[in-house]
Amino acid sequence: MSLTTTINIHAAKTHLSRLAEQAAQGDVIIIAKNGKPIAKLVSLEEARPALPRIGFGRAYATGTGATTLEEFNADDDDIAALFEEHA
Numbered sequence: 001m002s003l004t005t006t007i008n009i010h011a012a013k014t015h016l017s018r019l020a021e022q023a024a025q026g027d028v029i030i031i032a033k034n035g036k037p038i039a040k041l042v043s044l045e046e047a048r049p050a051l052p053r054i055g056f057g058r059a060y061a062t063g064t065g066a067t068t069l070e071e072f073n074a075d076d077d078d079i080a081a082l083f084e085e086h087a
Contacts, residue, residue, distance in 0.1 A: 002026040002027050002028060003022075003027045003028070004027070004028040004029075004030065005022070005027060005028070005029050005030065006029075006030040006031075006032055006037065007019065007029060007030070007031060007032070008031075008032055008033070008035075009031055009032065009033045009038070012029070012031045012041075019041055020041070023041045023042055023043050024043050024044075025043075026043060026046075028040060028041070028042055028046075029041035029042075
């Protein structure tokens with residue numbers, strides 16, 4: 001079970017190693033300055049949203065991969081749209 005802890009920025013600097021370990025274990029650490037939350041320390045797994053792997057392996061699995069430069073370049077709009085969705 002993860003815990004959420006709020007800590008002031010000066011204490012966070014003093015105890016950063018311990019707080020980083022807590023975050024790595026799944027706890028959420030809210031860092032505050034003058035009582036106002038300014039940052040959140042979370043595990044890297046939680047912070048990094050899963051992005052689609054753009055067609056990874058599809059060409060090998062289905063035999064539908066680009067075989068010419070023109071076919072390869074035709075996918076540029078689809079790839080650009082995926083980047084815009086996650087910007």
